[in-house]
Amino acid sequence: MFPIRCFSCGAVISAVYEEYRSRLLKGENPKDILDDLGIKKYCCRRMFISHRIDEEGREIFDDMMEHDSY
Amino acid sequence: MAEYRCLNCGKIIPASELNLKAKCPYCSHKILVKVRPKVVKKVIAR
Amino acid sequence: MISDMRKEKTRIGDILRFKLKGSIPFANAIRRIMISEVPTYAIEYVYVYENTSSMYDELIAHRLALIPIRGKPLSENEVITFVLDKEGPCTVYSGDLKSETGEVAFKNIPVVKLKEGQRLKLECEAVVGIGKVHAKWQPCNSAYRQIEEEVEFLVESHGNMEPEEILVSSIEILKDKAERVLKELETLEE
Numbered sequence: 001m002f003p004i005r006c007f008s009c010g011a012v013i014s015a016v017y018e019e020y021r022s023r024l025l026k027g028e029n030p031k032d033i034l035d036d037l038g039i040k041k042y043c044c045r046r047m048f049i050s051h052r053i054d055e056e057g058r059e060i061f062d063d064m065m066e067h068d069s070y
Numbered sequence: 071m072a073e074y075r076c077l078n079c080g081k082i083i084p085a086s087e088l089n090l091k092a093k094c095p096y097c098s099h100k101i102l103v104k105v106r107p108k109v110v111k112k113v114i115a116r
Numbered sequence: 117m118i119s120d121m122r123k124e125k126t127r128i129g130d131i132l133r134f135k136l137k138g139s140i141p142f143a144n145a146i147r148r149i150m151i152s153e154v155p156t157y158a159i160e161y162v163y164v165y166e167n168t169s170s171m172y173d174e175l176i177a178h179r180l181a182l183i184p185i186r187g188k189p190l191s192e193n194e195v196i197t198f199v200l201d202k203e204g205p206c207t208v209y210s211g212d213l214k215s216e217t218g219e220v221a222f223k224n225i226p227v228v229k230l231k232e233g234q235r236l237k238l239e240c241e242a243v244v245g246i247g248k249v250h251a252k253w254q255p256c257n258s259a260y261r262q263i264e265e266e267v268e269f270l271v272e273s274h275g276n277m278e279p280e281e282i283l284v285s286s287i288e289i290l291k292d293k294a295e296r297v298l299k300e301l302e303t304l305e306e
Contacts, residue, residue: 001171004182004225010251012184012274015222016127038126065170065231111164113173115181115240116250 001061002051008043020048025057074102123279128222129256132271132279136260143267147258149286151247156276157185157196157218158252159240166237169204171228179228180240181252183210184221184275188285189244196242204230218242221275256282 004014016037023033034045053059072085078099092100117137124131136143162177169176185196196218202208208230211223230236247254256279257272271279 001179001226001228004179004227005251009257010254010274011257011272012128012182012222012225014225015275017226018224038128061170061229065229068170068231106167111173113162113164113177115159115162115177115252 001059003047006041006044006047009041011041011044013039013044013047017048021053021057024053025055073105075105077101077103129273129275130279132269132273132283134269135263136267136269137265138267140262140267143260143269145290146283146286147260147269149289150256150258150271150282151254153246153248153289154255154282154285155189155192155244155246156253156255157187157189157194157242157244158250159183159185159198160243160245161241163239163241164237165239166235168234169228169230169236170234176228176236176238180213181250183213183225183227185242186219186221186276188277188281192244194244198240198242199238200240201237202230202235204234205232206230208236213240 002014002017005011006013016039020033020037024030030049034048039045039048051059074083074085074088075081076083076094076097076099078101079094079097081094081096082105083095083102087095088102092102094100094102119135119137121132121134124133136146159177159181162173162180164173164177167173167176187196196215198213198215198218200208200213202212206229208227209223210220210225210227212227213220228236245253255274255276257274258270260267260269262268271282273279273282
C-alpha cells in the first residue's frame with residue numbers, strides 16, 4: 001500500500017494517490033501528473049516515482065493478499 | 071480454550087480433540103494454525 | 117509586524133507565505149513552536165474487534181494514526197471516537213471512518229485493501245497531542261529566510277487546521293512561555 005505521509009517531510013501525499021494511479025495507468029507522464037497535482041518537493045515526488053505499479057495497476061500488496069491463506 | 075484451523079481442509083478443531091498430536095482428525099493434515107481469539111485488542115498507534 | 121500575507125490552496129493542504137519584521141531568533145522560535153508544540157488531534161488508541169485483512173493490526177493502527185483529523189483542540193482531554201466496519205472486496209479509505217464529533221481532513225486516503233471474505237472492524241480514539249511527542253500530531257511544515265531587514269515565512273499545513281490558526285496559536289504559546297520566564301525571574305529577585 002502507498003505510504004500515507006512523505007517519509008522526509010510528513011506531507012499527506014496519499015490524498016492524491018488514487019488520482020495519480022488512475023492517470024498513470026492511462027499512460028500520462030509521471031512528471032506532468034505530479035506537477036499538476038501540486039507535489040513540488042523532491043522528497044514527496046520520489047515517494048510516487050519509487051512506488052511500483054505494473055501495467056494492470058497491481059502493487060506488492062495485491063500479491064500479499066493472494067498468498068493469504070484465509 | 072485454544073482453537074486450531076487445518077490448513078488443508080479449513081475445519082476448526084478445538085485443542086481437546088487433538089489429544090496433544092499435531093494431526094487433523096478429518097484429513098490427517100499435519101499443519102495446523104492457531105485461530106485468532108475473539109477478544110477486542112487494544113493497539114497503541116505509534 | 118506581519119505583512120504581505122499570501123495564501124495558496126493545494127490538494128494536500130494550504131500554503132501560507134508572509135513577511136515578518138523581527139529578528140532571526142524570534143522567527144526561529146515561532147517556526148519551532150509551529151512544528152512541535154501546537155496541539156492537534158491524532159488517532160492514538162485503536163480497538164480491533166475483527167481483522168482478517170492481509171495487514172497486521174499494528175500496521176493498520178499506524179496508518180490510521182497518520183491520517184490528519186480536522187479541528188482545533190480547546191482542552192487537553194478531548195477525545196474523538198471513530199468507528200470503521202468494512203467487508204471485502206473493497207478498498208478501505210479514510211472517509212470510511214465515521215464519527216459524530218469530528219471528521220478526517222482527507223476522505224480519499226487508501227488505508228488497506230480487502231479481498232473477498234475479509235473483514236475489518238475497529239474503533240479508534242483520537243486524542244490531543246503535540247508534534248514533539250510524535251510526528252502524527254505535527255500540524256505543519258515551516259521554513260523562513262532572511263531578505264534584507266525582513267524575514268519571509270512559509271507555512272505548509274497538513275490539513276488539521278488553517279495555517280493562520282497555527283500561526284496564531286504558536287504566538288499564544290510563545291507569549292505564555294515568555295510570561296512564565298518573567299514570573300520566574302521576578303520570584304528570584306525577591
